[in-house]
Amino acid sequence: MRACDFVPRRRKCVCAYDGTGFAGWQSQAAGRGLAIQDVIEARLAAIFGQPVRIAGSGRTDAGVHALGQVFHFDAAWSHGEEKLLLALRTGLPSTIQIKSTRPVRADFHARFDARGKRYEYRIHLGDADPFARPYCWTVFRPLDVDAIRAAAARLIGRHDFRAFTALNGPAREDTVRMLHRLDVLQRGRRLRIVCEGDGFLYKMVRSLVGALVSVGEGKLSAADLAAILASRHRTATVQTAPAKGLFLAKVFY
Template sequence: MDRIALGVEYLGSNYCGWQYQHHDLSVQQVLEQALARVADRPIRVHCAGRTDAGVHATGQVVHFETPVERPDRAWTLGVNANLPDDVAVRWARPVDASFHARFSAVARHYRYLILRRPVRSALWHQRALWTHWPLSVAPMREAAAALVGRHDFTSFRALACQAKSPVRTLEYLDLIERGALIELNVGADGFLHHMVRNLVGVLLAIGRGERPVSWAAELLALRDRARGGVTAPAHGLYLVRVDYPEGFGLPGDPDLPSDPKALTSDY
């Protein structure tokens, strides 16, 4: 059996999430169907991170096993020919049998996009969170700094989160202004269910002036999700990169493309 790793990107707007569901269409389902056509037999894939409904990815990584031999082009161009337009395989690599898309990962990186302008955007619909309220990024950055490091993130995970431990190491939490677009970039050794969206919800409240900068650190210390902020919508979130030990030889994924010249702020 050969083990193959794939880099996958998708817009999550039309899917119930990554994971296969009986009641609705998932990204996993359409990818497995396309792979099965190329392999001429059923294929089951394992992913680095199960994204929720509406969440996008530019750097999802999956692996699967197959007894059939195909050139790398078949696992990219051939599979893409059988995928819908909003899902695409970016690269394919044979990997050692010890590789696992989820358990071999050493870090994951997400980006949350916020469009800050008085009127909504047609082009960024379902691709960024639109807010017509002015946001002050400086206090958001100050609050974010208190969250970096190894902490108990109970206040920032979903009540239904099944992780055994709420402790994670946040390597960075940065905000970049690109005209009307605000990029929130975050990387960690792992994330809890809804953790990024809950972090964004808290920082948005601080940016709007509804809460003080100290609120983020206070929530961290409380370790109580019921006292936390609103969960930000899924459609602004992107899984942009998954890191693995260099020995596996997987390609790095570029950052999400954006054109700051095309965006202007009226604030």
């Protein structure tokens, strides 16, 4: 075997997971529950016979799902990418899937090289069936979808989104983000809110969705949302949508 086969290489992986029952993506302090990262690192340790740390594109909260989370790791592997992908998939639970793996440059970083992300939030108008219910916010009250779309349009652009985050840090912390897209798509009783931007704050997407649902219920107006945004102050007026309806759809590089 060639000496270069034993030289660690960096690999970029894309994975999907059902976040139900997990303590989020990132490893937690002892006693705070099992994270997606813990499960993947345990599988990598079994494959390579030693601890392997992974770095993700960012955190997802407990109960949040992913269709395209990205992470990287460094390890020496000499059996081809298809066999590595098979080895990863074979030993993971059915709630976690590695979709792809490929070598990348040594200085690639899943988090710091990311240019943006796309999240999707799923809402069901009325009672969802048992197969959809764990992965959406079931809203029984009628929603004015046109009003939601009008309010969403007021939020697109570069703004200070402090009023739509659960951050508890100092006010000087940078909370300005560029929101490229906030689409409200409807198909029958299913609503899908697509949120795309250069980065997102802690619980920002769920806060935006919660506020938009309040608009649809008539509790807030588009002007109210604009005023909340301008205030840079989080209040109980902004509800946080349930974690189970949120999906990290894609990371852009």
